[in-house]
Each structure stands twice: as C-alpha cells, then as structure tokens.
Amino acid sequence: MSFFKIKKVSFLAVIFIGLGIMTWCMPPSTATAGEKPVKIGLLSPFSPPGDAASGQRMKWGAELAIKYINEEMGGVLGGRPVKLIVEDDAGTPADGIAGYRKLVQKDGVVGVVGQYHSSVCIAVNKVARDLKVPLFSSGASSPKITESENPFIFSIMSLTPDRSKFWVDFIKNMGGKRIAIAAEDTDYGTGFTTWVAKYAKEAGMEVKSIIFPRTITDLTPLLLEIKAWKPDFLVNIGVPPAAYLLTKQAYDIGLFPKVHMIASFAWPARDEFWNAVGDKGKGILYNSYYKPGMNMTDLGEWMSPRYIKLHDEVPTFFSLNVFGEIIVIAQAINMAQSDDPQKIAKALVQWPYKDWNGIVDFKEPHGVKWHSVSAPNIILQQTEVRQKFTDSKLIWPIELGGDGKIE
C-alpha cells in the first residue's frame, strides 16, 4: 500500500470518526432541517372583537409545542420538521372561515388548532367537514360543535352542559337560590343561558337571564334590573372587554361583591383583568380547568417552566391546551405514518394520545360527547387585588382540594 493510499484511508477514517462524534454529540431527536415541513395551523382570535389576549397566549403555547416536536420528538414521520402557520379569526365567523380556508387550501396544513369562540368554531366546523382537515376546539364550549358528529372535529374542552351543571351544583351547595345570568349575544352566551336555566330549574332554583350585545359599553340598565331582582349569584357569561365592563359597572352600582359573581372562564386570572377593573375585581369567583401546581404529564412539566421563562407568567389552560393539541396531532401523524389529513383524523380516533395533563382518547358516541374530551372544572376566587393565578383560592369541588368557603 503506497504512502498516499495509507494517507487517504487515514484521512477518510478521521472524517468518518469526526462525523460519528458530531452525530453522537448532537441531540438524536432533532428534526432534519432539509426535509419538507409538515404544517399545522393555529386559527385563533388575535384582534378585536375576538378575545385577542387569549389568542396571544394560545400562540405562545403553540410555539412551544412546535419547539417540543422539532427538538424533543425529532420531528414527525422520521425527522420531518413541523411548522406553525398562524391565522387571525378576530372572533368572527367570517374571518374564521376565511382563515381556515387559507390555512388548508393555500398553506396546506394537516390540522388546525386554537378555535376559541363558539360562534366561530361552529361556522368553521361546517367548512372542516367539507375540506376534511382535522379541526380542534381549544376553548369553544358550545355543544353544537361536537353534536355535529363531524369526523374532522375534535374537542378538548369542558362543554357548556357540563360546565352549567357544575355551576348550578356549586351554587346550590353554597346555599344560593336565585341565579342571575348576564350573557353575551353569541352562541357561547345564549348556549350557557339555556343550559344554566335548565339545570337551575331542575334544582328548584329561580333564574333571571339577560342577554346583552357583545359590543356593549354601558351595562348599567341591565345591572340595575338584576340588582332589583336581588339574586344570590350573578353569572358573568361575557368575554373581555364586555366581561370586564360588567364586573366594573356591577361594582359601581353596588351589585358586586354583595352578590357573588362567577366568571364563566379564567379571565380574572389575567393581569389584564386587574388593569381593567382595578380593585373592583376583588372577590370574583371564576371557573377554571386547572390551577398551577396540579398534576401534569411530562409534556406539561416540559412546557410550563419554559413558558414562564419566556413570558413571565404561568401558562393559562388555553395555552397548555393548544400546546397539548399540537403534540397530539404530531403523535397522530406518526401513528398514521402519513401527513394526509384524512388518515390523521382516523388515527386520532384509533389510538389514545398523551396530552399535557393526561391521556386523551377520542370516542364516537352519538351527541355532545362525540370526539370530546372534557377537562375538569374547578371554581377559584380572587381573594386579593392583583392576585396571581397560582395564588387564587380553590373553592370547589371539595374532592379536588377546595374548602367550600367563599371569602
């Protein structure tokens, strides 16, 4: 063997060993950058009249999910990276439909998460049935969504009937007999009004419900009428900013906190709520689906500290939910061994998947439970001004650690 040949063999050996060391040092799970990315869409409200603050938090959750898939899972389908495409539905059905169509028909996403407003999700759901790309309801609670039995709709959310019953049970256990409902004029608000009234009447309670326009600024007449009716509890089924105005104006006319107010979801946990209502929000009760500190899977444990580090606040349920949903889609892509949306939809039903707080298993019973996985409901209270989500007092249910006492 000549000197040059030996040198050449040695040189190649060094290169191979070097490459081997580099490969060994690199995280084995990193997605291959050169591969064609698999796209997942986020369709959420990022501008008014939608609840843009929630949309922003869902986006933060989605970005971490993409990071998790690409860096920790090594992408999908053996190394293809996943890319997030974001569209704004502005909380309106028309923008929602346009956004979904754009995501599917122009961008070629294989699944869409982040649906938040019921009225938008109901409208987009119809288009999803036609375009056959999985659509996840991440915050929309109208039972009409899953009742549609659309093979491409998936919901990881506490739906209106469950939540309404939970509130009525809670109010009954707190000794309440008269429930006032102030609800916005959307599928979200009117749906809750119907279901709360139904369960309250079954429980022998009196109900007064008033629907208000979503863009309302002066709720004084409505609140004066409620005050004159002398309720024990007032359920605020609005979405910010109307929900904040209702809280503030109820305080101004002396209705709240004399009458307990329940917020229909966790908007009182946001800093923004305190910026909007100041100390007038103290004492508000709110429905949530988790409280920081509750048990999470390794996915949730991975996400939570990174979210706090990036955004200086604890993740909301919706940010965790969108995070989990995207990872569920990624798992389904791997199980389907395909980026075909129809095969992914089938895979979503065929196998259970790990989410941020447990296992999700989409079943197909007729009616509202179709492809629906419900989160647990809890009632928290903001007992101090500017109280953080982490420090909110857990009131109900007792079995999840609540003390059953409203301050």
Added chain:
Amino acid sequence: MDLHLFSQFLISGLIMGVLYCLMSMGINFIYGIMKVINWSMGEFFMIGAFIQYLLLESFIGSEYWYIGVIISACAVFVLGALVQVILIKPMFVGIIEAKMEYVTIITIALAIFLRNLALLIGGPYIYTPPDYAKPTQLLTLPLSGNRLVAFIGALVLLGLFYFFIKKSWTGKAFQGVAQNRAGVQTSGVNVLRYDMLAFGLGTALAGAGGALMAPIFSVHPLCGLAPTIRGFEIIVIAGLGSIPGILVAGLLLGFAESLGSAFISPSFVDIYGFILLVIVLSIKPYGMFGKAERTV
C-alpha cells in the same frame, strides 16, 4: 316596576345622553363646516383615551386627570389638524368643493389604519386608567365617580364649545363658513384654514370624550366604536349641522336606551336608537332640526 328603579333608569339615561352628545358634537361640527363626514371619529376618541391612560400611568399621575384630559384634547387637536392638512385638504378642489367620495374613503382607511396601529403599539390588551373619583350617588342612582365626572366634564365642554361658537369672533366666522363657504371668503375668511381648525376642534372634542370616558369604557383599539355609532345616530336624528339638535337628540337617545331597557329588555339596547331614528326620519326626513338643502 317601582318608582325608585324607574328614576334610576331615567338618571342613567340622562348621563349617557350627555356623553353621547359630546361624541356626536365633533362629527356634527366637522360636517357643518366642511360638509364632509369623518368616519374615523371613533379612532380619535380611542387615541384620546390611550393618551390619557399613558399620561396618568406614566407621567402626571391619577390625581391630575383633568390636566390629562386637556393634554389629550390638545394632542388630538394637533393630530386632527395634521390629518386635515395632509389627507383631507388635497381632496378639496376649487378651494371650497370637496370630493365627498374621496373623503369617505380616506377617513374609513384612516380609521382602519389607526385601529391597527393601536393594536400594534398597545397589543390586544385592555387598559383602564385609575379612577377619577370615588363611587357616589346621584339622587337615587349609585354610580361610579368616573361617570359623574364624565357627565359634568361633558356638560362643561359642551357649554364652552357653545359659548365659543356663539360669542367669539372665530366662532362667528365658523358660522359664516357653515352657512356659505363661497360667500364668507368675500369677508376675508380663509376657508381652508377654518377647515383645518374645524377638523382639529371636532377631533379634539372626540379626544376629550375618550379621555373623560377612559375609566368607564376602558381603553382598547375598538373602544371608540360604540360611541361613534351613537354619535352618527344622534346626528341623523338631530339633522346634520344642528348644534341644539345634537343636545336634544343625544338626550332622547340616552332616554330611549335606558327606558327601552327598563320596559322592554336590556338585551336590545343597541336597537332602541335605530327605532328612534326610523321614527324621527319617517316624520321629519331631514332630522328633527335639519333643513332641506337647496339644490341647483
């Protein structure tokens, strides 16, 4: 319904009526002088509210809210005057005649631009400045101090504006421009300069309204939308260009919403104004105080 609750609805309607008047006065004044409708008025309201919030939170403190209202109004005046010079004035041809459709498009485009700019700068969040006053009681109605302050502030601003228009030389010149844009030039009045001032003043009224009502309606990119809709309802009910009509129509709208809520349902609060509008227009097609324009 008992008398106590009825009186509360009446007082609430009176307060809201006066606040609506302030909003519509600016739109009406600009139309009266320039014969153009500023569709971006709500955005000037929103800018006034944002400036007030920034001032109170970062610079002057909540105890000087009234200084904040003045600064907000002045800042919006300057912005409005600039907008007039840069965007509206070029639409005027032959000095006195505006291309109405251009002004409509420009002001709608401006509204969209300003709304998105607010979203870009302030984010999708809702802000509220600190309270101007403690909760109080006005006759039978318990209400926030902010609402009482805004009510009194709006009355003062409307009074000052009325005095300015009726008693000052500049105000009389404005009346002249409103009556006959071509004729008033023969008296040495620079119509385009008065257009700029009118646009600035009109938007400043909206800005002051935004600053006064910031703690009541909160501050966010769409906070000017509802007052603007009410403002347009009022000017149609009153008749375009009529200042006394604005006061009457504003109060009527406030009472219609409040009493409609009391006797029918608060759920339809947005509709009562339109019902009033339809009734008025079916009886008086040019509005309560409007006059048929002579066409040649």
